[in-house]
Amino acid sequence: MRKYLTRKVLIYLLTFIFAVTIDWLIPRFMPGNPIVVLLSRFRGLPQAREVMRSYLMQAFGLDQPLWKQYISFWSALFRGDLGTSIYMYPQPVLKILKEAVPYDLGLLLPSIILSWIAGNTLGAVAARRRRLDNIMLPTMYFLSATPYLWLGILLAWIFGVVLGIFPIAGAYSFSMEPSWSWAFIWDFLHHWILPFLSLFIVMLGGWAIGMRNMVIYELEANYARYLEALGVSTRLIRRYAFRNAILPQVTGLALQLGGIVAGALTTEIVFSYPGIGYILMQAILNQDYFLIQGCFLFIILGVLLANFFIDIVYVILDPRIRYAYGGEG
Amino acid sequence: MRMVVRDEMSGWREILYFMFRNRKFLIGLTIILIFVGLALIGPYIVKYRPLEYSGPMGSPPSKEHWLGTTTFGQDVFSQLVYGLRSSFAVGIVGGGLATFIGLAIGFIAGYRGGLFDEIAMMFTNIMMVIPTLALLIIIAAYLPYRGIFIESVIIGLTAWPWTARAVRAQTLSLKTREFVNLARISGMKSVRIVVEEIMPNMMSYVFMVFILQFGGAILAAVGLDFIGLGPTKGISIGLMMQNAVLWNAIQLRMWWWAVPPGAVITLIVGALYFMNTGMDEVFNPKLREM
Amino acid sequence: MIEVLKIEDLKIYYQTLKGEVKAVDGISFELKKGEILGIAGESGCGKSTFGNSLVLLKPPMKYVGGKVKLENEEVPVWDFEKMKEYRYKKISIIPQYAMDAMNPIKKIGKMIKDIMEDRNIEYEKIENRLKERLHLVNLPLNVLNMYPIELSGGMKQRVVMVIATLLNPSVLIADEITSALDVSTQKAVAKMLVKFKDEGYVKSVIFITHDVSILYQIADSMVIMYAGKIVERGKTEEIINNPIHPYTKLLISSLPEVGVKHSEKPLEGIPGQPPALLDPPKGCRFKDRCPVSMKICEEEPPYIQIKENRWVACWQEVKKHA
Numbered sequence: 001m002r003k004y005l006t007r008k009v010l011i012y013l014l015t016f017i018f019a020v021t022i023d024w025l026i027p028r029f030m031p032g033n034p035i036v037v038l039l040s041r042f043r044g045l046p047q048a049r050e051v052m053r054s055y056l057m058q059a060f061g062l063d064q065p066l067w068k069q070y071i072s073f074w075s076a077l078f079r080g081d082l083g084t085s086i087y088m089y090p091q092p093v094l095k096i097l098k099e100a101v102p103y104d105l106g107l108l109l110p111s112i113i114l115s116w117i118a119g120n121t122l123g124a125v126a127a128r129r130r131r132l133d134n135i136m137l138p139t140m141y142f143l144s145a146t147p148y149l150w151l152g153i154l155l156a157w158i159f160g161v162v163l164g165i166f167p168i169a170g171a172y173s174f175s176m177e178p179s180w181s182w183a184f185i186w187d188f189l190h191h192w193i194l195p196f197l198s199l200f201i202v203m204l205g206g207w208a209i210g211m212r213n214m215v216i217y218e219l220e221a222n223y224a225r226y227l228e229a230l231g232v233s234t235r236l237i238r239r240y241a242f243r244n245a246i247l248p249q250v251t252g253l254a255l256q257l258g259g260i261v262a263g264a265l266t267t268e269i270v271f272s273y274p275g276i277g278y279i280l281m282q283a284i285l286n287q288d289y290f291l292i293q294g295c296f297l298f299i300i301l302g303v304l305l306a307n308f309f310i311d312i313v314y315v316i317l318d319p320r321i322r323y324a325y326g327g328e329g
Numbered sequence: 330m331r332m333v334v335r336d337e338m339s340g341w342r343e344i345l346y347f348m349f350r351n352r353k354f355l356i357g358l359t360i361i362l363i364f365v366g367l368a369l370i371g372p373y374i375v376k377y378r379p380l381e382y383s384g385p386m387g388s389p390p391s392k393e394h395w396l397g398t399t400t401f402g403q404d405v406f407s408q409l410v411y412g413l414r415s416s417f418a419v420g421i422v423g424g425g426l427a428t429f430i431g432l433a434i435g436f437i438a439g440y441r442g443g444l445f446d447e448i449a450m451m452f453t454n455i456m457m458v459i460p461t462l463a464l465l466i467i468i469a470a471y472l473p474y475r476g477i478f479i480e481s482v483i484i485g486l487t488a489w490p491w492t493a494r495a496v497r498a499q500t501l502s503l504k505t506r507e508f509v510n511l512a513r514i515s516g517m518k519s520v521r522i523v524v525e526e527i528m529p530n531m532m533s534y535v536f537m538v539f540i541l542q543f544g545g546a547i548l549a550a551v552g553l554d555f556i557g558l559g560p561t562k563g564i565s566i567g568l569m570m571q572n573a574v575l576w577n578a579i580q581l582r583m584w585w586w587a588v589p590p591g592a593v594i595t596l597i598v599g600a601l602y603f604m605n606t607g608m609d610e611v612f613n614p615k616l617r618e619m
Numbered sequence: 620m621i622e623v624l625k626i627e628d629l630k631i632y633y634q635t636l637k638g639e640v641k642a643v644d645g646i647s648f649e650l651k652k653g654e655i656l657g658i659a660g661e662s663g664c665g666k667s668t669f670g671n672s673l674v675l676l677k678p679p680m681k682y683v684g685g686k687v688k689l690e691n692e693e694v695p696v697w698d699f700e701k702m703k704e705y706r707y708k709k710i711s712i713i714p715q716y717a718m719d720a721m722n723p724i725k726k727i728g729k730m731i732k733d734i735m736e737d738r739n740i741e742y743e744k745i746e747n748r749l750k751e752r753l754h755l756v757n758l759p760l761n762v763l764n765m766y767p768i769e770l771s772g773g774m775k776q777r778v779v780m781v782i783a784t785l786l787n788p789s790v791l792i793a794d795e796i797t798s799a800l801d802v803s804t805q806k807a808v809a810k811m812l813v814k815f816k817d818e819g820y821v822k823s824v825i826f827i828t829h830d831v832s833i834l835y836q837i838a839d840s841m842v843i844m845y846a847g848k849i850v851e852r853g854k855t856e857e858i859i860n861n862p863i864h865p866y867t868k869l870l871i872s873s874l875p876e877v878g879v880k881h882s883e884k885p886l887e888g889i890p891g892q893p894p895a896l897l898d899p900p901k902g903c904r905f906k907d908r909c910p911v912s913m914k915i916c917e918e919e920p921p922y923i924q925i926k927e928n929r930w931v932a933c934w935q936e937v938k939k940h941a
Contacts, residue, residue, distance in 0.1 A: 015455045019463070026467050138603070145544070145599035147551050149570065150591025156579050157588060168579065226720035227734070229675045230782075231706030236737045240722050247724070255491065258460030262552050265462065269556065270574055277556075284470060284557040292470050299463045307458055319724055320768050 001315055001322050008311045012304045019300045023293055024073045028066075055084075082297065083290035087282065093294035096279060101298065103171055104275040106192065108264050111199035112253070119207025120249055124242050126208065127215035136208065143205025148263030152198035152270035159194060166194050169272040195271045199263060203256075210252055214245035247318050254310040257303050344533070347611045354607025360600035364593065368417050371410030379408040379564045390585050397585035400576045405569075405586055412566040412590065416547050416597075419481045423546035426485025428539045431492025438493070439500025449493070457490040461549060469558035477560050484549045492538050499534055533612040537605050544601040551594055566590045621690070623823045624650035624790050629685030631665075631672045641896045642668040644847035645685065647922070650790065655816060655824040657838030657855065659831050659870070661893055665847040666827045667715060670792045672696060674712045689789060707738065711788035711821075715795045717779040721767045727778060728763030734782075745785060752781045752820070756811050773804045780811065784820050791821040797833055809837045832874055835859050840928070843867050846893050846904035849922065853929040863925075864933050865909045903934070911935065 064072070076082070082093035122140075126133040160168035172178070172188050218224060218241035227237050265277030272278060276295050283291035315321050348354055376393075377383035384394050386402040396405035438449040464487050469475060553559050554567025555574075573579070573587035627647050633640040643665040650656050658666040668680065673696060676682055682697035689709060695701045714720055722730050731749065735742045750760055756777040767775060776796060784791060793812060797805040815821055826838055834841055834855060841858050843851040843866065851864040862868045869889045891908040894900050900907070906916040915934050922932040925940055 011451070011454060012458070014451075015458050018455055019459050022464070023467055026471050141602045141606070142595060142599040145602055146595045147548055147591055149552070149555055150588075150595060153570065153574070153579060153587050153591060157584055161579055161582060222714075222716040222719040223722045225675070226714055226716075226779075227722075228677075229671075229706060229712050229714065230734060230738075231703045231708070232734055232737050236733060240725070244722070244724060255457070258462060261460050262462035266552055266555050280466070281556055284466075289470070292466065296463050296467050299460060299466075303460050303463075304458065319726075319766055 004315060004321055005312065008308065012308055016300065016304055020074070020077065020297070021070075023296055024070060028069075077297075082294040085283075085291045086288040087286035087291070088288075093290050096291065097276060097294050097298050100274055100276045100279050101302075103273060104264060104268075104277070104302075107195055107199060107267070107273070107275065108260070111196050111203065112260060115200045115203035116207055116249070116253060119204045120211040120246065122204070123208040123211025123213075124215050124245070127212045127219070128238065133212065137212070140205040140208045143202055144209060146202050146205075147266070148198055148202050149266035149270050151202055152195065152267045155194045155198055156270060167191050168194060171274050191271075191273075195267050195273050198267045198270075199260070202263065203260065206256065207249065207252075211245060211249055214248055215241055218242075218245045247314070250310060250314050250317060254307050254314075257306055261299060261303060344611060348608065351607040351611055353603045354611065357600040357602070357604030357607060360596055361604070364413060364597055365417065367410060368413040371407075371413065375404070375407040375410055377404040377407050379403065379411045387581065387583055389583075396589055397583070399572065399586050400578070400581075400583070405589070408564050408569050409566070409590060409593065411564050412569055413593065415477050415560070415563060415565045416550060416594070418477055419484065419550040420543040420547045422478065422481035423484035423488070423550070424539060424543035426482060427488040427542045427546065428492060428535070430485065431489035431538070431542075432496055432535060434489070435493040435496025436500055439497035440504060446497075450497075453490045453493050456487070457494070461487040462552065465549070465553055465558060466556075469553065475559070475561050477563070477565075480550060480553065480560060481546070484546050484553075488542060488545055488549065492542065495538065496531075496535075499531055503531070533608070537608050537612075540601050540605050540608075544598045547594065548598060566594055621652045622649050622688075623652050623654075623690060624825075625686075625688040625691075627686040627688070629669070629672075629687060630683035631668055631676070632681055632683050633668075634679045634681050635897075638897055641847050641899055642680075643672065644896075644899070646842075646844070646847075646849045647685075648842055648849065648852055650823045650825065652822050653816065654839045655813065655826055655837055657826045657828065657831075657834035657841045658844060659828060659834055659841060660844035661829060663893055663896075664844040665896075666844050667794055669844075670712065670794045670825065670827045671714075673710050673790070673792060674702075674706055676702070707783075707788065708786050709788055710790045710792070711783045711786070712792040712794060713776075713780055713783045713796050715798070717796060718772050718775045718799065720779050721775065723767055726764055726766055731763070731782060731785075740786070749781070749785060752785065753778075755814065755818075756781060773800060773808075776800070776808060777811070780808070780815075784815055787820055787822075789822045790825065791815075791823070792825045792827065794827045795829070796826075797828065797830065805833060806836070809833055813837050831859070831870060843870065846899065847896055848904060849930070849932065850905065851931050851933075857929065863929075863931050863936060865911055865935070866905050869910075903932075 080094055082097070085091050085093050085096055088096060122136065126136045156168040159166045167173070167190060169191075171191050172184065173191075176184055176187050178184060219237070221241075221244075224237050224241055227240070264275065265280060267273070268275040268277035269281045276298055279291065280295040282288075283295060380403060382402045383404050384398040384402050386398065387400050388394065388398045388402075390397045394404050394406065396409060398404055399408070434449050434453065438446040438453075461484070465483055468483050469480070472479065550559065550565065551567040551570070554565045555571045557571065559565055559567055569590045570587060573583070573590075578584075578587040626649070628645045629643060629647070630641075630645050631643040633642055646665075646669065648656070658669070660666050672680055672682070673687065673694075676696050677699060687694040687696050689705070694705060694710075721727060725733070732742050735745060749763075753760060753762060758774060758777055758781070762770065762774070762778060770778065780796075796812075797808055800808060812824060812826070816824055826834065828834065831841075838855045840853060841851075841855045842849055843858070843864065845866050851858060851862070851867045858867060859871060862871045866889075873889060889908060894904055894907070901919070902917040903909070903912070903920050906912040909916070913934065920932045920934045920937060922930055923937060923940070924930050925936055
């Protein structure tokens with residue numbers, strides 16, 4: 001088990017280095033000088049321009065040889081210095097993002113976990129009830145084909161505007177201050193429910209379909225067939241098939257992470273929910289390169305950590321991995 | 330347990346026969362064809378150019394403007410039609426590129442094995458973990474001018490990993506089948522084996538993979554455009570929705586601006602998934618009995 | 620000698636989109652206590668279908684006609700639910716896919732416990748027997764603590780053998796259990812099977828294979844199937860040394876003989892293919908490949924007993940014994 005996890009950690013480390021290198025590489029090899037573009041914003045303010053220019057030169061380190069730039073990039077990273085935001089000057093990027101992360105986690109964690117559980121259960125039931133399957137399958141297909149952001153728009157339209165039940169902007173009302181009071185928590189949940197649902201419903205479709213197919217596949221596997229030949233009850237066979245089918249759903253979760261994160265980002269934009277997605281869009285609109293880079297790094301880090309966590313869960317669930325990488329005891 | 334009837338599905342005619350009788354495939358195909366038709370003839374039937382200020386600002390659907398107008402008085406329907414065209418373009422180019430790269434890497438890694446396989450798989454795993462969006466953010470953010478072509482290429486360059494993995498698995502399983510070993514024993518050259526023995530058996534699979542990549546590319550483009558990393562000129566479905574959200578279309582009750590574009594995408598991608606499942610049933614007769 | 624199993628004109632067809640495939644089209648034979656009966660034939664002749672129909676008859680297979688009698692009691696093979704009482708306890712199978720027959724993510728011992736519990740058998744009562752049997756097939760006891768992936772193909776096969784016979788069934792069906800093994804392992808497995816029978820763990824065995832030479836080693840009697848029908852039946856030794864049906868003759872002669880060089884006596888295969896059973900040809904199903912077919916073969920030959928314990932379905936014999 002240790003060997004397996006060590007191997008995974010190495011791959012993730014490699015991936016992180018690769019991603020950061022790309023992050024460092026791209027701006028330096030794109031056509032055009034990023035500094036020029038940034039400075040064009042300050043056209044009418046010559047003094048501000050000069051301050052910005054010297055700051056940017058230093059920040060990008062363009063006056064130094066390439067390899068030095070690379071090293072200083074990494075050392076800044078380790079120091080936790082992700083630069084200063086341009087459009088929210090002079091707030092440091094790290095601070096802005098650190099404040100945004102809890103909102104993302106607040107949306108992502110419940111929606112992923114709940115949709116995974118609900119979707120898999122639904123899929124497993126559909127795999128053995130023909131009638132439910134016939135209704136469920138097309139519905140789930142279209143649900144999983146829905147862009148998260150569009151479902152967000154739809155929910156905002158129906159529940160926010162037409163029915164007026166839920167608010168459609170922000171994490172809590174302007175008038176409220178974050179606290180542990182019931183009033184605040186209620187208000188917070190009120191703002192949270194629609195973005196949560198946009199993520200939950202789309203993901204539900206995906207898991208349901210996947211699980212349904214996996215269960216059908218497992219029910220037709222040779223071991224299931226043999227159990228039947230031994231006169232074993234359908235209940236036990238289903239139990240085995242379900243347990244076996246869950247495994248690829250766990251790996252599936254890891255594979256889907258990229259898409260889920262992308263979905264969360266766009267959903268936040270729809271609801272002006274102050275997570276990384278919302279920040280990212282503002283950063284792009286304002287050409288705040290440091291903030292964009294910061295978002296990128298946070299996303300990468302988050303996805304890698306999540307992958308690692310899922311790998312641990314998978315190892316616990318699938319005994320074969322433990323054996324393949326070095327024996328049980 | 331061996332079936333006594335020899336499986337005669339190898340004939341293309343048989344496959345097409347069953348395919349055009351499969352309900353899921355037909356429904357999906359019909360929907361897609363409707364939208365493709367719309368995209369193709371659209372420009373000839375719309376009255377206004379998409380970015381032209383052709384009507385009253387923010388007006389609901391009417392005889393003049395079938396899907397109403399945006400805050401600026403642009404015709405939503407023509408934006409939709411032109412946006413559809415760019416979506417399909419990204420789907421074909423981006424999806425095609427991703428399929429091609431995935432096929433190439435998957436095939437070679439699966440068939441040749443060895444060091445190439447190890448390196449290719451490590452690279453694939455790395456690319457797989459990095460969310461496509463993240464890469465796209467970095468690349469697209471630094472390109473001052475972005476066109477649909479560049480967007481498609483970027484999507485194609487980042488969406489191939491799962492295809493490579495899947496193709497490799499299929500190649501591996503086919504590689505050890507009797508007819509391939511037979512070819513190898515009888516002295517066929519590797520390239521010939523891949524092209525004449527392995528590929529035809531994978532044709533159906535490849536086609537299904539392309540359909541999924543096509544849908545995936547469309548969705549990716551919508552997301553990218555929505556965030557603001559899409560083409561700097563022109564119009565696309567994602568861009569429409571971004572504008573709608575930025576200009577508070579929902580709060581202002583301009584549903585005709587915000588809702589139809591996404592609905593169209595959902596229908597198209599959903600239809601693609603349907604087609605895919607239908608094809609899977611045709612190529613894997615066992616599923617048909619469900 | 621008591622008859623353990625009697626098959627009377629059993630017909631099992633496959634329902635396909637194109638129609639009914641007549642995979643098992645009227646076969647009859649008896650199986651005595653302590654007997655190992657081999658069923659031999661080409662791929663697709665129906666032997667596997669027959670074997671599986673006794674334990675797991677479900678769509679696309681369908682019961683069309685005939686009787687199956689176990690110890691003089693009729694077995695309702697067409698009733699999936701009622702068959703549960705017979706499965707494993709009275710009729711058991713070592714499947715063709717034995718190496719794949721165990722749940723990959725369960726420890727073998729745990730799986731066996733689950734199965735016993737599900738079939739209302741107390742594990743404690745059977746535990747000693749399980750350990751004895753494992754010992755008999757040369758498997759270490761800690762196999763129960765392992766996952767299938769940890770075992771070699773041969774080991775997995777033996778585990779499945781032990782599991783299949785654990786409840787001492789009256790009839791054990793061995794479906795191509797040696798086909799995927801190397802020659803020396805084949806011999807070992809075949810011998811174990813005989814031992815199981817000798818010790819009385821199973822009352823009788825039906826050994827399905829396409830490899831006649833294995834049957835020569837362990838089978839008491841043989842049934843040769845072709846295109847869904849039995850063409851010859853009798854004691855193994857008699858059939859091998861004196862095959863009567865033209866198909867049997869070709870089958871036996873296509874076996875290589877030890878010590879004989881190819882240059883001296885070239886191996887003959889049997890040219891041609893068995894007929895498709897969706898719409899089988901009228902008359903004798905072998906006639907198109909038969910070196911001695913006559914006009915009368917257009918009519919289906921009767922399955923006749925030509926002497927004690929010897930049946931053949933061939934017009935040649937009918938003429939002789941007319």
